[in-house]
Amino acid sequence: MTRPSRQHADRRKSPVMGKRILVTGGAGFLGSHLCEKLLARGHEVICLDNFYTGRKKNIVHLLDNPYFELMRHDVTFPLYVEVEEIYNLACPASPIHYQFDPVQTTKTSVHGAINMLGLAKRTKAKIFQASTSEVYGDPEIHPQPEEYRGAVNPIGPRACYDEGKRCAETLFFDYYRQHKVNIRVARIFNTFGPRMLPNDGRVVSNFIVQALTGQDITIYGDGKQTRSFCYVDDLIDGIIALMDAPDTVTGPINLGNPTEFTMLELAQKIIELTDTKSKLVFRPLPQDDPMQRQPDISKAKEILRWQPTVQLEEGLKKTIAYFDKELSKATP
Template identity: 60%
Template structure:
């Protein structure tokens, strides 16, 4: 039976789940933006971590600082192919996540989510591991209800250009719950809303990284559409804390659970904030809207608050300031390398 103690930096809430003892953890997609932060936090808490990644969108640089840790190893592998790795806890974070990445190879994206889920679940079934799926707010599509509660079935276009990712994640959720009902696999499904922070790529293609890189270069901040579409932005440290608590919760707590920041704002307002934070001379310009771009994104996190004692703690401006510093350093290094 797990014991529960509050985590450092969070207010004391009774029943907060925390992983006890030293575990052997497999992180699929561990070289990616989110996966690398997860690997780091797990190591900090004393666990042994295997990072499984084919580095198609992840980067070895994201985990290079972990290489000297004897409890960390990298396995270069594509989750679309079966694997058999001993672990007591598995996080499946393997998938392209930004629209440019998943639309570059839509068939590969769909198969990564579907075959990746099957192979991950088969591994968990063999080893008896708890398996945590990183799902997405994209399962809600272009929602007609806001905020989005986990019971909302969504409004997804299965044949649109975003369908490879949206339906891939929806199919993965189906597989997770069917493996749970059919084979008794101990599963957990967390739905991630817009997340940002250090280790996003310069060419990531998502709105926060796009605006920051453009602002630091004093280039035009490009908004697709009228800019009145809304998003809710969660800093990466908060999101990882949510997944760690979720992974340690009892088997009855299997989700789906929304993990995101319910503070909603327009894309236009985000552009203005980033321009001010960077003291940029950038103009804000509008380009044609993107097909199937959701008009609203706002999570209902009441379930996460009740079952995990979790809610975001890092405000937008504080999180953006850290992210701006990261990209500023990244750009300085890139420009220096180009000069050399």
């Protein structure tokens, strides 16, 4: 059990910096970019991660910053620190990783939410929950507005993540109503960019790694299913905009890029940008894989004055360059 350090107990805010902020899952893909952004904005950041999918190399360049603190901890256990804001991003987010230990995935979403909400209640901290477009399941409404309640299979192989995040949203709004905790909930749609894991099973990283290594590109189903891809820099700006919004803005609010692409279109674009000879191979569609996914971001535009600015091709070029560099390091 992690106890408060003397440093944390003696003061809540750095005398020369902004707020003291906790980022759970801070060494992960999104978390590491968020930690960077918050430090750049003048805040003191506690990065918490159990390194199940997070990687120290994602935040190693931040370790010398005196206003950055790394803490190895699992959110399924209570945490005692003094903070003013909490960004709860802790949870494996790709099917390969969250299905590897589905019980732990559910515990991370549910117990993690309870522990972080309890911390927020005690410290009177504002708290953000990284929810997901997966709460909509295989949607019957397109695009998906926040009012849509979803079509989720509660006993399928993806349910550990889908229902875990739905339960976390329930807990956030119950703490808001019952304990007056200051909450923010964002439903994050497909996001991509540097620091994605090469083996996470997500379509962008899969396609890029296969193309760069000369493998055939694997498409599940007929490739006509759609996704909307948001570059990580845009997404982080949206998360911070939601956290900075007035306290009357709780969410849930969709954050994602509303421009929709089929898997075939994505594969063809990556083949073009990598100049690969890779061919397309087709495999059966996994159970409960959504056929369509596109956010209605009307609320984000109106309330947060936020919308993505990075186009797919621009974001893919940066992501391809990142993976190309990483793969070259791994080659003897």
